[in-house]
Amino acid sequence: AQSVTQLGSHVSVSEGALVLLRCNYSSSVPPYLFWYVQYPNQGLQLLLKYTTGATLVKGINGFEAEFKKSETSFHLTKPSAHMSDAAEYFCAVGVSGGYQKVTFGTGTKLQVIP
């Protein structure tokens, strides 16, 4: 079984400030971890993913996340927020094995204040 917890359903940051979105996961096997972004009235777009290897993962739009096995965390960060980053962000956990079994977190809405 697997699960994802995203801390904070709403996060507000000032433009130019650090963005930190928290995600903790639970998985009985080595996980695949993802961050997706969703803009209003659109589908989800993959920001970055961790499967194996390097624990610091860089994604699109300047976002990155670090896989910390000991803390079962996969927090998303961006050094400097931009107005265009305002969206909803979803953390997700999956497992390998030839089929899709992905569990999504409840999402965090990011507000960027000018």
Add this chain to the structure above:
Amino acid sequence: KAGVTQTPRYLIKTRGQQVTLSCSPISGHRSVSWYQQTPGQGLQFLFEYFSETQRNKGNFPGRFSGRQFSNSRSEMNVSTLELGDSALYLCASSLAGADEQFFGPGTRLTVL
């Protein structure tokens, strides 16, 4: 390469009716998953199809069903619609055995 397409984009139905939603995956993708997204429940997994076979199913009543065709296109059907079925229905495709899913824009279903 064209992305995942979903039709229709918007749909209004009344209680008791049934509805069919369509999803065309990215060319070459054989896995198609469906999700229901609501403000209260978030993203919930409905089912996943691969090579015309349902491989995985979420915790939804039997009113929700799906199928996949030989060209990997997928449809989902909801019978006897209820008000609570109002949601954004998202389709996602991926390569066989792959991990990354590509999402369509969704179908917004409103049940009156």
